[in-house]
Amino acid sequence: MYRYDEFDRGFVAERAAEFRDQVRRRLSGELSEDQFRPLRLMNGLYLQLHAYMLRVAVPYGVLSPRQLRKLAHIARKYDRGYGHFTTRQNIQYNWIQLKDAPDILADLAQVDMHAIQTSGNCIRNVTSDHFAGAAPDEIVDPRAYGEILRQWSSLHPEFSFLPRKFKIAIIGGPHDRAAMRAHDIGIEVKREKGVIGFAVYAGGGLGRTPMPARKLRDFLPEEDLIAYCEAILRVYNLEGRRDNKYKARIKILVHETGEAEFRQLVEDEFAAIDKSLYRIDPAHAARIVAQFAPPPFAVLPARSAIFESARARDAALAAFAARNVAPHRQPGYGILTISLKPVGAPPGDATAGQIEAIADLTETYSFGEARVSHEQNIVLPHVRLDDIPEIFATLQAHDLATPNAGLVTDIIACPGLDYCALANARSIPVAQNIARRFADLDRQRAIGDLKIKISGCINACGHHHVGHIGILGVDRKGEEFYQITLGGSGDENFAIGEIVGRGFAAGEITDAVETIVEAYLRLRESADETFLSAYRRLGATPFKEALYATEPA
Amino acid sequence: MALYRNGAFETDAWSYPADDAPIPGSGPVALPRTRYISERDALMQRADPLALVLRPGEDLAGVEGDLARFAMIVLDIPKYSDGRLYSIARLLRERWAFAGELRARGDILRDQIAFLHRVGVDSYEIAHEGTIAALQSGAIAAVRRHYQRAARNDDSIPGVR
Ligand code: HEM
Ligand code: SF4
Secondary structure: OOOOOHHHHHHHHHHHHHHHHHHHHHHOOOOOHHHHHHHHHOOOEEEOOOOEEEEEOOHHHEEOHHHHHHHHHHHHHHOOOEEEEOOOOOEEEEEEOHHHHHHHHHHHHHOOOOOOOOOOOOEOOOEEOOOOOOOOOOOOOOHHHHHHHHHHHOOOOOOOOOOOOEOEEEEOOOOOOOOHHHOOEEEEEEEEOOEEEEEEEEOOEOOOOOEOOEEEEEEEEHHHHHHHHHHHHHHHHHHOOOOOHHHOOHHHHHHHHOHHHHHHHHHHHHHHOOHHHOOOOHHHHHHHHHHOOOOOOOOOOOOOHHHHHHHHHOHHHHHHHHHHEEEOOOOOEEEEEEOOOOOOOOOOEEEHHHHHHHHHHHHHHOOOOEEEOOOOOEEEEEEEHHHHHHHHHHHHHOOOOOOOOOOOOOOEEOOHHHOOOOOOOOOHHHHHHHHHHOOOHHHHHHHOOOOEEEEOOOOOOOOHHHOOEEEEEEEEOOEEEEEEEEOOEOOOOOEOOEEOOOOEEOOOHHHHHHHHHHHHHHHOOOOOOOHHHHHHHHOOHHHHHHHHOOOOO | OEEEEOOEEEOOOOEOOOOOOOOOOOOOEEEEHHHHHHOHHHHHOOOOOEEEEEOOOOOOOOOHHHHHHEEEEEEEEOOOOOOHHHHHHHHHHHHOOOOOEEEEEEOOOHHHHHHHHHHOOOEEEEOOHHHHHHHHOOOOOOOOOOOOOOOOOOOOOOOOO
16 A cells, blocks of 8 residues: 655645644634634534534545554544544544644654545545455556545645535446546546556536536546646636535536536646646656555465355354455455444444454454445455454454445445534434344345435435435424435446435334335345346336325325 | 735835726836726836736636736735636746736735745735734744645745745
């Protein structure tokens, strides 16, 4: 994985010192909250309902054991003993005191981490596929390009005061595990006849007007990546709307300008840019790519006798392996997902002790690499199949062995009204109640792949638009209410879910979800037809009938 | 407002006549784009330095050919969060090779000084009291290293320690 050099270290240390000075001035009263606000936001510090919230960047979701241990330390020392992993592959601390924030940033700097550009109207932390470098279907490891984008976008002097936030996601194969098309810029790295290039998309986003990103280029030459991104950002910075913050994202500019005309604006700007200035120095690029070289895998048989006999004996391990171990490109290895969704707990939360246990596992079994997934889980990307029984035992000891990856209880939920100042309704308790209702593992497995995603307001931090079942918290005359969307998808078959009808009160929403799931079980052609395929075949009607049948007309 | 230039505060030599006031016959004068265009011919007679003032959202349409006439271009920032001038500044420096003084004028926060320097701004006419005080006391700490190219790529930034 990428290792900071002296330059990167100095950069982060200077930033931490700068912020310490700003906090000191705020605490002494020299700065008012109004003056301090833009400064703290540029360092990922939000003021929430009950406390400050600090959002720490995890570039493209990759973490080392050293970093995980520091995150655990911060959770223990400055928060209430836990951290919250988010859909942006970041970690958030929800109970921070302002006076501690500079020390936290200094602690983070020790392990090459920071909170730069995790908020504000700038280019945010770049996200990527949590299976990068491990998935069998990957064409090119996207992380080296993610790192190049991270460097380019860090404190960019031209693009730090954009009309609105700007999110970039990058994937390295046809299967999209990063909801790439829900981003302001989405990039797919490709290889054609041995040559690297990029499909570049722009104008995606969720929030109150969800839109899929449109493809601008099918195969941008490798050397032009940064120049092309500069062209898109410059067009957006100059032309994006600044009169209304709800219309300020690039998706609105693309929509209002029209896809063809927007593409032309970008191409004109790109043609005028002196591209030679942006070509990445090949030696520099080679150094970055080398840092993402595959770890020294052992040569192993594809089938592990140890693993096979253990799962034959132990039903719990078998259930875990069936959902939480995905195929790896290297024979004898697997990709292991640690679910942060035990039934009844807030999705994405992990205690300091759990984070430390994960750090140890990462060090011992996964070549020192862990990933945060946008589904709010942790991934050990490179584990030997032989080791899985031992890993599983450790996970069990730390309450981390929930065998539900991709199942109905593996729910994404935003912080909602429990923490968030913008929320209409709570999200976490809705997730908890649904998970309790479907707690029976056999039932979950019979239902199969199903993604439920919950947001506490239209900002869509919980990605509800791209949930197979999406749940959106709305305010109805001061009461928490929930609207359901169906058929959304964040993968390569990207789709925005459709609203099914009138919303449900907090006391009804779990029943409504169950009704939808039961309807699916009745209607599917076979157990192989997933919820999403069935919905695409049948449309919304039978689900609406099931939901609203018993109502008086 | 206070003018910060070349690492120190100084008094401003430029005048900014109101839209309905006559243009003084002599001395350096700064004019908005529309006024410059409508009085271009008369201004040809004038020997003293001219500056062009661009408001947010204004580009160089109609004045592209005249850039060499301006000793200074002023980029107005009514609100610090409006970042369009950062692109305009780079375009002026990098695409149109504008070699005169570039001035940012208005609501400038202290942590914008380093960015403005990097996109090619030379002087700052600052409304924000906190920023003025910070420059006076030399209190601005900022990251001086950078990863990406811009109009200026050195790491000595006047006013930033
Ligand atoms: C708790 C405090 C939070 C606040 C105040 C907040 C605020 C917002 C706002 C205002 C937007 C809409 C932006 C727009 O459409 O222009 C947004 C979008 C988003 N937020 Fe949050 N958020 C919070 C927490 C989170 C968390 C915890 C996550 C990750 C789990 C997250 C992930 C996202 C994502 C993915 C979007 C993107 C939707 C899009 O592309 O439009 N947010 N957030
Ligand atoms: S979706 Fe709304 S309620 Fe949920 S975290 Fe985002 S802003 Fe807050």
